[in-house]
Amino acid sequence: MDTIKSLGELSMGSRLKRLSDMCMKNIQIAYNKHHIDFDPYLFPAFHNIANLGSTTNAELFESLKTSQPAVTQTINKLLKKGLIESATDVTDKRKKTIVLSEKGKEFHRKARPVWRGMERAVKKFTQHPANSLIEHLNNFEVVLQSGEFLKTVNEYIDVEMQIKITEYQEAFKQDFYDLNTEWLETFFYVEDFDREVLSKPHKYILEPGGHIFFAAEGNRALGTVALMKASENKYELTKMAVHTDARGRKIGQQLMQHCLDFAKEHNYELFLYSNTLLENAIHIYRKYGFVEIPVEPDCPYVRSNIKMELRR
Amino acid sequence: MDTIKSLGELSMGSRLKRLSDMCMKNIQIAYNKHHIDFDPYLFPAFHNIANLGSTTNAELFESLKTSQPAVTQTINKLLKKGLIESATDVTDKRKKTIVLSEKGKEFHRKARPVWRGMERAVKKFTQHPANSLIEHLNNFEVVLQSGEFLKTVNEYIDVEMQIKITEYQEAFKQDFYDLNTEWLETFFYVEDFDREVLSKPHKYILEPGGHIFFAAEGNRALGTVALMKASENKYELTKMAVHTDARGRKIGQQLMQHCLDFAKEHNYELFLYSNTLLENAIHIYRKYGFVEIPVEPDCPYVRSNIKMELRR
DNA sequence: TATATTTACATAAGCACTTATATAATTACT
């Protein structure tokens, strides 16, 4: 027995509200499952701010079609979450200029595949012909209630978040530089020679016969690694870097496995330089079959105090 | 610029909520316009209680598919409005038996044409094929925002509430009795002879060549009037009564106009007995052309102190 | 038969909105 459903067109308002609640709840669960700290109610406002670049309370009020206090309240929530920043306008002190914070921009990049997954799932269950609005609502409600929608959302998000290892591509040139300098800055410091090599991958890595790979989520590079030719079939595994907000997704290991497969296929012998400070990295190297060998006196990296090679 | 709309499937939750709010607001306006003191949010619960006859908190919880506290809160609102009554169950003191109050039943009868109008309007704008849920929502939102929905709802409600004057019909026999005794009880008292005549309209009015008319809203009689044959072409206008909760809808005047038209067509001369206490009634009689004439000594009604006839 | 568990309903607090109103800063008007 379902009164609201059986009333059909007569309780359209309650019906829409109930469906909205169910929809929001499902989306919230999907966010949680993928460790996205976000609230579905904030989405339209956040998306709008991200799209406009810089906006104001009044502008959001205009495009969100809610009440002006609702906009103020939403802005406050986004501020509290640290996803946006606001400042009083210089020319008009009544206005507040709202922009995404660094955290907000980072979040936006991170959440994009999740949103793509959600959109695809909603479309799957709602983009089909029906003879009335109620019929559409009935259909959608069934998949929301049965858990089928949630299952599909999660599947689609997983697909969208899937990491693919790709060859070097020009679109990722800047990422190659950024990903590497980021961790260098964290653990050591970026030398001029690093900058030179990282900004000219063609000259220093690809043209001499080496390879660069990226771990990409959609069109976003989350990690990289390079194989630099040392001699005829000896290659140095280097320039491995993973984006900080992609930690825990085993991207380093996927890149490593790809290099190993690639090396085996082409009959390459691999070696690498590292530093004992980087315990996690070295742990992974060992796990994948690298063993420590003596560092030669003329080691090219000042920061390296350990050399390893792949035991075949 | 409409962010939520342009996001399409991606902001389905917010979209449904916004539409629900718009829908509820429109319905609320329609209620107000027709002087129905009701809240669209209460509708599913109220309808359920009316349909089940007697129910409990738990039963409503089951069929409304909301949270149990929401049911309690809704029940409290309905109690506050006096539309329902609740009592602790005799066999299980935890339970609360909920039934419509007299006011609730009366309201239910009164609101029925309004609901029919609302349902027809929603169906008009949502019962058509579309290729996706979003398309349906877009279409419905347009008519909600433009005011077209509201206009149609009001029109349809007006049609559903329209009063039609009908000949005597057996289905309204009890209404003929009830409508008349109700006002007699209010102003005077019901005599045995009243009961006799009102319960046997065939014997006392129709068979002697008289007529009975009803003012009906759908299948509900809201008012009645009779023309009793006094002599060959002289008829007494009598038994005029209008339901209390239909006051202000000019039902008395419609019945009166019908009698005048009918009398003219059949070349009847009309007269009536009344009481000067009934100021409003006498005002209307005068307005429609009745003028006071002397009451004969053998006046058949004890309660009448005034006699009027139609100046042709 | 006494205690634990379950059931039916109520209460409290929170959330995302709403309307009504306040508070500044800016613009219009005479």
Add this chain to the structure above:
DNA sequence: AGTAATTATATAAGTGCTTATGTAAATATA
């Protein structure tokens, strides 16, 4: 130029839901 009107945003209080928890009555269990 000084006051009034308008604009941009904030605050307060209310609404209809939610989840979490409380309370009393009925039922199960030992």
